Amino acid sequence: MKILLLEDEFDFAQSVSEYLTALGYEVDIASDGIVACDLIANNFYHLFMLDIKVPNVNGFEVIKYIKSLNIQTPIMITTSLTDIDDMAIGYELGCNEYLKKPFELAELKFRVTELMRKYYNVDDKNTIVLHQGFSYNVIKKTLFKGASVVDLSAKETELVGYLSEHANRYVSITELRDVVWDGKEIEEADIRMHVLKIRNKTTKDFISSKRRVGYKIDAKNI
Incomplete structure (x- = not known):
């Protein structure tokens, strides 16, 4: 699962990135708000970790940009700002978690794990618990x-991994072409064939479909 880290302190950003990578996450680092907005516009992330006091465009403005794109990805503010008014601004703009610096890496792990559990049904073993007794491990990239x-x-x-990581919502054919097939002009019938093969190996309704909408895998509440 992929995290965007907005942090202008180089050593701190590297330390946090290395820790999260060791936990199995993929991390992109942005050192200023403009770079962060460019990355947000061109990539999908499962979590935004945003410092507020960064160059060019501050973290609050980055949150506004995220919301303007109607992106539902959870947002964690990581900042040394402790004023209650700053915290209020963050929550009013739509952040989901507020972690004050300095913080212990163990606390960061707890906060990230909890957000992933809440928003993606990912448990502490990096497993997405799906319906019908299935589960998908995002590190091993394996369906069980x-x-x-x-x-x-x-x-x-x-295909299963992408649908699992976006569980409980329909993913369009266009999105599957762009991400799973790297933008190749694959026919919709070919995608349907892959879905059919997966259903034959699982159950007939493991992947649900809706005409002109897309495909979906449901997650079970943990």
Whole structure:
């Protein structure tokens, strides 16, 4: 799962990034708000970790930009600002968590884990708990039925992984082409064939579909 870290203190950003990477997350670092906005416009992230006092465009303005794009990704503010008015601004703009600097890395792990559990049904073993007894491990990139591995091809695994990480919402054909097939002009019938093969290896309604909307995998509440 992918995190954007907006932090202008180089050593601190590297330390946090290395820690999160060791936990299994993919991390992009932005040292100022303009770079962060460019990354947000061109990438999908599962979590935004934003400092407020950064060059060019501050973290509050970055939150406004996120909201202007109607992005629902959770936002964690990490800042040394302790004034209650600053905290109020952050929450009013739509942040989901507020972590004051300095903080222990163990506390960061707890906060990140909790947000991932809440928004993506990911437990502390980096597993997305799906419906019908299935689960998807985002680190191992493996689908399980109970304790048994479901044998999927590489592309089937990518498709299941993307739908699992965006569980409980329909993902459009266009989005699947752009992300799972790297923008290739694959026919919709080919995508349907991959879905059919996955259903044959799981259940007929493991992946649900809605005409002209897309495909969805449901997650179970943890």
